[in-house]
Amino acid sequence: MDTLFKDASLWFLLILISSLISFRLGITTALIEILIGIIFGNIINIEITEWVKFLSSVGPVVLTFLAGAELETEIVKKYWKESTILGLMGFLAPFIGATLISYYLLKWNLNQSFIAGLALSTTSIAVLYSVMLENKLNETELGKLILAACFVNDLGTVITLGLIFTKFDLMFWIFVIVMIILSFILPKLSKIYFEYVNNHASEPEVKFILFILIIFGFLAIKGGSEAVLPAYIVGALLADNFLANKEMVKRLRVLTISFLTPFYFIKAGILVDLTSVISYLPLVIFFFFVKTISKFIGLYPLGMLFKFPKKVNIYINLLMSPGLTFGIICAIYGLNNGIINKNQYSILAVVSILTAIIPTIIAQLFFQPKKNEVNFIKNIEKGGD
Secondary structure, three states, X not given: OHHHHHHHHHHHHHHHHHHHHHHHHOOOHHHHHHHHHHHHHHHOOXXXXXXXXXXXXXXXXXXXXXXXXOOOHHHHHHOHHHHHHHHHHHHHXXXXXXXXHHHHHOOOOHHHHHHHHHHOOOOOHHHHXXXXXXXXXXXXXXXXXXXXXXXXXXXXXXXXXXXXXXXXXXXXXXXXXXXXXXXXXXXXXXXXXXXXXXXXXXXXXXXXXXXXXXXXXXXXXXXXXXXXXXXXXXXXXXXXXXXXXXXXXXXXXXXXXXXXXXXXXXXXXXXXXXXHHHHOHHHHHHHHXXXXXXXXXXXXXXXXXXXXXXXXXXXXXXXXXXXXHHHHHHXXXXXXXXXXXXXXXXXXXXXXXXXXXXXXXXXXXXXXXXXXXXXXXXXXXXXXX
């Protein structure tokens, strides 16, 4: 027991340090937590125990759910064209670019090239939503449009990963069938349940959400997908219900940001071996620019087409560049299934982490829209049409 509390003390100290640095510098806590993980993970031996693995796995699932819960039906319907086109291009441009470069220039085999393309095609809803919460961008229609586009982007990654590598066994089809049934039942069931428990002090609503996310996360993993995918879908399905229960959202958000996600972000930093990074630094830098430039090439012209202001257009490009969650998931999938080796995994994982840090910091420091610049979104349909 004393060992448990000793380990926990170190983790919560790192969490506290990250929060204080974030407060002082005005940079989102998630990015500071990653950096703290990298620094301390390479200075001292921090053990990633089973309880840390569990909390770091649940964190992004709940955070992704909250991101999905921001997507009210009205907003999705209003900006479905922009979010779908941006999301598809945000996936296709880096996926095609990184796959072709890995195969023809670096001479990786075809499956290794596919893993590289998939790992670099992603966004990171966990990082993006953390940034939006601190800047209150999640409350704006612009923020909701970006979240919807990122969902389409990552959905493209997950579907493509499944089409190329997943074995379409019984568990996969069970997962698909359950998600289809869920889309019809869960919104009505949740509404009835929330009205019945009526914000009781024991937090039955929060426990209900956690139960649903864990169950469907399990089914997703058994079906060859990832737990964050159904979490986003469940969040989107319950978004309209959450509009009437904002206090519950706040309570779940506090639990997630203060207790769950710090373990995920710090662990992501700890897994970075700076020695390996230095050894393959030219390739890491190369892949970093492959992803960010291809994203920019794919997304920026679309922003001009939709008549986004220049500053906001760049901001959207930068916020859709991070690839921490699904990027590392794709890399781990390739490593665990013997498709890529440890060196290739390290390169892709570090690039995913770097894209979660550098573009996001640049976006926050130099391109963060002001209130009057966010209001343009209300006129998108008039300007775009």
